[in-house]
Amino acid sequence: MAAASVSIPDPEQYGIGAKTGFLPPNPPLTTLPSTYYAPWEDIANNLPLLVREQRLRKVIRKLPVLETNRLQSRQEYERAHTVLSFLLHAYVWGDEDVATVVPPPLSIPFTRICQVLDLPTVAIYASVVLWNFTFIDKSDHLDFSDPAKLRSSLTFTGLPDESWFYMISAAIEARGAPIIFDVMQALQAALKDDCCRVIETLHRYRTGLKDIACLFDRMYEGCSPEHFCDSIRPFLSGWTKIRGGSTGEVDGLRFDMGNSRTSYMASSYGPSNAQCSLIQFFDVSLGVSHRPKHQTEVSQHAGDYLHDMRKYMPIYHRKFLEHVENVPNLRHFVQLHPNNSELVSAYDSAIAGLTELRDRHLRMVLRYINIEGPDEKSQGAGAEADDPVRVAEGTGGTQAVPFLTETRAHTTNAKIDKTIQMANTNDRSKNRRGKYCML
Numbered sequence: 359m360a361a362a363s364v365s366i367p368d369p370e371q372y373g374i375g376a377k378t379g380f381l382p383p384n385p386p387l388t389t390l391p392s393t394y395y396a397p398w399e400d401i402a403n404n405l406p407l408l409v410r411e412q413r414l415r416k417v418i419r420k421l422p423v424l425e426t427n428r429l430q431s432r433q434e435y436e437r438a439h440t441v442l443s444f445l446l447h448a449y450v451w452g453d454e455d456v457a458t459v460v461p462p463p464l465s466i467p468f469t470r471i472c473q474v475l476d477l478p479t480v481a482i483y484a485s486v487v488l489w490n491f492t493f494i495d496k497s498d499h500l501d502f503s504d505p506a507k508l509r510s511s512l513t514f515t516g517l518p519d520e521s522w523f524y525m526i527s528a529a530i531e532a533r534g535a536p537i538i539f540d541v542m543q544a545l546q547a548a549l550k551d552d553c554c555r556v557i558e559t560l561h562r563y564r565t566g567l568k569d570i571a572c573l574f575d576r577m578y579e580g581c582s583p584e585h586f587c588d589s590i591r592p593f594l595s596g597w598t599k600i601r602g603g604s605t606g607e608v609d610g611l612r613f614d615m616g617n618s619r620t621s622y623m624a625s626s627y628g629p630s631n632a633q634c635s636l637i638q639f640f641d642v643s644l645g646v647s648h649r650p651k652h653q654t655e656v657s658q659h660a661g662d663y664l665h666d667m668r669k670y671m672p673i674y675h676r677k678f679l680e681h682v683e684n685v686p687n688l689r690h691f692v693q694l695h696p697n698n699s700e701l702v703s704a705y706d707s708a709i710a711g712l713t714e715l716r717d718r719h720l721r722m723v724l725r726y727i728n729i730e731g732p733d734e735k736s737q738g739a740g741a742e743a744d745d746p747v748r749v750a751e752g753t754g755g756t757q758a759v760p761f762l763t764e765t766r767a768h769t770t771n772a773k774i775d776k777t778i779q780m781a782n783t784n785d786r787s788k789n790r791r792g793k794y795c796m797l
């Protein structure tokens with residue numbers, strides 16, 4: 359690798375903290391400092407009650423249209439995005455019928471905030487997880503990676519299960535933080551051809567992935583599949599399936615921008631963990647491709663979809679992933695040393711860790727969104743992608759099981775040992791063919 363021409367990104371320049379990873383380095387605001395925004399905060403803090411009593415839509419329609427020019431920092435914009443995202447999804451999904459038009463008190467400020475943050479007009483993973491956590495014990499600002507010490511600032515339902523669902527992801531983000539910084543050091547080491555350092559990092563990578571897999575399993579501790587399915591998940595849907603407007607020919611949600619102004623339709627996916635930058639970072643740094651050479655329809659869709667999900671990430675995280683993508687990844691480095699068995703096996707072990715993570719995730723998904731309820735067969739790692747029963751859709755709009763089975767397969771396929779064996783086999787057969795020709 360030409361060391362001089364490659365710049366390894368500094369994560370901190372992209373708002374990534376050594377302890378917090380993609381969570382903000384300082385805990386997010388739990389209220390907007392200006393009392394001007396108290397009407398928004400008041401509704402957000404009473405959301406579960408207003409939804410339960412079906413008073414929310416009326417209250418929102420009566421709100422004044424607040425200006426956004428009193429928001430003073432990126433943190434304030436992010437808090438405002440979180441607050442209005444909760445109001446918006448509760449407005450659309452929190453009543454007996456679906457609201458197909460968003461009124462000006464919500465649509466005007468939310469659209470402006472989304473323009474400033476360069477995000478689609480919908481709640482995103484960042485607004486329900488990254489910008490929505492706080493410490494249960496306020497003096498305990500140390501351990502971001504224990505979900506039991508965190509709670510979400512806002513919820514739709516008031517159920518502890520909802521907070522737990524978001525906080526598992528927050529804890530995963532924090533556990534991922536040291537991996538990000540370690541990998542940056544390893545990429546530097548790779549430029550100096552320092553195999554030992556890369557091997558050490560890959561071993562720690564594997565350990566980190568195991569810890570994250572354990573955090574996945576803690577979902578069951580505090581979030582019941584029934585509450586998730588019946589009460590929480592409906593609020594997290596997006597706008598792609600809403601039949602909008604009186605003509606009904608376009609799918610989406612109409613944002614009414616006020617009397618004399620036009621309205622517009624937005625057709626966006628709902629917040630999904632597929633918008634989590636950390637897992638995409640694992641793929642990019644380990645060189646896992648979701649756009650394999652021999653594409654099936656499902657695999658092409660998976661690659662395009664995951665790439666699309668970047669539009670739903672905070673812009674600085676998006677840019678970080680792009681920067682890492684422009685650096686030769688760990689797979690590339692390992693492939694330059696095919697005979698270093700220790701290096702190849704450390705890399706393959708990290709890949710096995712990521713595969714295991716996706717496997718646990720898939721099992722969890724089958725348990726939480728399997729419309730038929732969990733059964734022995736559906737929880738197995740070998741669940742069939744084309745089983746017609748398993749076409750349940752994710753909040754991010756995918757056919758969950760075929761999609762997740764595919765991303766797991768792409769991960770397994772990144773293993774190098776198998777590739778080397780195949781290359782050796784090809785070489786041997788080429789040599790054999792060569793010999794035959796000479797004969």
Ligand code: HEM
Pocket residue numbers: 526527530574577586630631632633634637638716719722723726727751752753754755756757758761762765766
């Ligand atoms: C009850 C818990 C969970 C359920 C039901 C669930 C469901 C899903 C579904 C249905 C998808 C497909 C995309 C979509 O249509 O939304 C997905 C994708 C994804 N989820 Fe989850 N998820 C859960 C928890 C998590 C957690 C805790 C994480 C980690 C932070 C996570 C990370 C991902 C990632 C990275 C993807 C993209 C696919 C991939 O990269 O393999 N999920 N999830």
